[in-house]
Amino acid sequence: MDPAADLAQRREAQLDELFALLSIPSVSTDPQHAPDVRRAATHLSDFMRKVGLEHVALHETEGHPVVYGDWLHAPGGPTVLVYGHYDVQPADPLALWQSPPFEPTVRDGRIYARGATDDKGQMMMHLFVAQALIARGELRVNLRFLIEGEEEIGSVHLASFVASHKSLLAADYVIVSDSPMLRAGVPAICLGLRGLTALEFSLRTAGHDLHSGNFGGAVPNAAHELARIISGLHAPDGSVAVAGFYDGVKELSPDERSAFDRLDFSDAEFLAQAGALALVGESGRTTLERVWSRPTLEVNGMWSGFLGEGRKTVVPAVAEAKITCRLVPNQDPAAVAEAVAAHLRRSAPPWAELDVRIGAGDPAFLAPPHHPALAAARAALREAYGKDPDEIRMGGSIPVVTTFRSELGLPTLLMGFGLPDENLHAPNEHFSLDNFARGMLALWHFYQA
């Protein structure tokens, strides 16, 4: 039976297995979901055993467990470390989902569920292909699976796990399917990732909210102060107005810039994918430059005062905001976070107590351009899709890519099958069944190369 027919025959069982995993709300950022995160890990390890992997185990960390399993019976073949994550982003606001986030369902050729594309769906494709090739006796590479439960919270404990399990993870390179294609029908290899650094801060201007009649006009308002500080984080030209923020940032080379320009990328399509009213950002930059090669500072959330129904005539005493910055090569996450924190401290007025908390960060990534796995991946993708893959970058972060380089000395191949409009981190996340099928075909060829 040819690979496509073999995979098609396994499709129903694969979807049952994937849906079972998607049904578990493994939201790693929320302590209330910790039992669900563990349940997902256990479920995944049970499936690894069904696949035929060995040394399957839940490795405890100080946070959520790491799931490991391997198949090392291809002497002479390369050893590939497959990385993925079984944790997901929070699903709120729930009201905006057309079907419940943890009740996976197929509509219009797409799997709808939190985690469908990021990353449960893509991660499971590797296990499904391994399952088929092991059953047929045709797996030509050694595989080690390392699936973590903390990607969405910055992979806080993975670096120490990797550092203390170097022999368990010994490999020739890492493969990750957690990056997008530029458009349906054209495969992609991702050569670069932005990094990330995170801060939260709160302002307090009084012991508690004050009556706006009795005190309004004579006391500070925490909401006003927060608004003033946030509005000062960007300059009118769209750049980040934080001293030191751009330290070390390199401009694109002429070659890199023209490679960006040759891609079949459309601002109008990107705008439609975003569902935004306009594209805005640093002036004088193309959209791909803005999202692939320029650092950003975004408020992810903020609040102050009364948020309930109706009105409440208070002068708010407290205001809070969460910030993340996307980083590009040569920016140091800790230095950027400290530059932002220093800016916040300079911006806060003397009548506000400021509390800044700096979170975990990781630097940006650029792939080594001439690695042999890149050529193999190009060929496998061409065979499955009938087209040369785009060579793209990704505006998001995969924190562990840095860890693999620094701890294991391994390069990472980013071969993802997501589409840019699949609502990652948003309501109605979904994953294309066509890419689920063609992507597995590509992995089939890749793991036989």
Place this chain on the structure above:
Amino acid sequence: MDPAADLAQRREAQLDELFALLSIPSVSTDPQHAPDVRRAATHLSDFMRKVGLEHVALHETEGHPVVYGDWLHAPGGPTVLVYGHYDVQPADPLALWQSPPFEPTVRDGRIYARGATDDKGQMMMHLFVAQALIARGELRVNLRFLIEGEEEIGSVHLASFVASHKSLLAADYVIVSDSPMLRAGVPAICLGLRGLTALEFSLRTAGHDLHSGNFGGAVPNAAHELARIISGLHAPDGSVAVAGFYDGVKELSPDERSAFDRLDFSDAEFLAQAGALALVGESGRTTLERVWSRPTLEVNGMWSGFLGEGRKTVVPAVAEAKITCRLVPNQDPAAVAEAVAAHLRRSAPPWAELDVRIGAGDPAFLAPPHHPALAAARAALREAYGKDPDEIRMGGSIPVVTTFRSELGLPTLLMGFGLPDENLHAPNEHFSLDNFARGMLALWHFYQA
């Protein structure tokens, strides 16, 4: 038995009765509490019958009911319309209360409960004094009680009730106890109130929150836009930067200003009452000017993006804010709201959909300076407290005072017994037992005058 001894003997029963009313969470702004609001109205009308009032009834409105009862057996005496309200502000944030907001308790000589001072406690004082004087056959004035359930939401249905019940409410003047004293031990009569106007607005920059990696840097961020708009509502000198906002605002006369300056008011005490880190506001104005005679614009609440625990790397698509403005004489609430709405429309960028909703408003109030009830009130307060009352203003609003003037042609006497640090509209609202006692003594003399 002298008045003080008579009242002291009734104290335990009065507190039982007051606590029963304070235990009902009659939060008028929250639809979920509508049954509680009605329960409070029924409870209050039952008590009015115990007091010995007649024509006691719940009058239905399109919102919460009005409670009415009267005692008209003092021929030749003046008829006083006693106004109060049985609804309360929301109690959140609940976590900041030292005892639950709807489980009244006495600590350190104070009654702690939502509504203790605003206004259940002060309103019930009139009923308790009426109860005692009726029982003794010593009530010398005719009393009509009009107690509403929508004061905290702008008295939205009271004006039409008053307009359609003019003969039921016929009186010589109105008395209200819902205003503060300047300090403990010194009684006060309030000669002016600020008005109020309210708006809410929301901004939308995309169909839903976007992944900050895939889109960040190239799409608008609703939180940033909201912050920019809010930070533009005030000028660096603390004034409101909205065109037309100050239209019609009169400066204080030299006499008014020196009357303010003669009061025993301390910025340091006011700051301590506020629990703020500093006093700020329009430059070149004293604190009393700022809170009594100048209009304000305050954001009461705002939010955008992810508010949950942990981090969520989104570019927020929606941001919302609630605003109220405190108004002074000669400002038109609707005109001010429209000026603010127009400013918001001018401030919103083309890539944000703006939705502005204007709420109910009411204008400011100044008392007629030579009304005979003022003299009677001064004498009664002097007798109860042993001191001349302060003549003050109040930064808050009592919307119905305007209605009484426009619909019934009646002046309103504002004789309140609250203290400025009693946490109105905030956690740990309380009411002084000493003012509860001395205030009733003052009302006793007043209702025998």
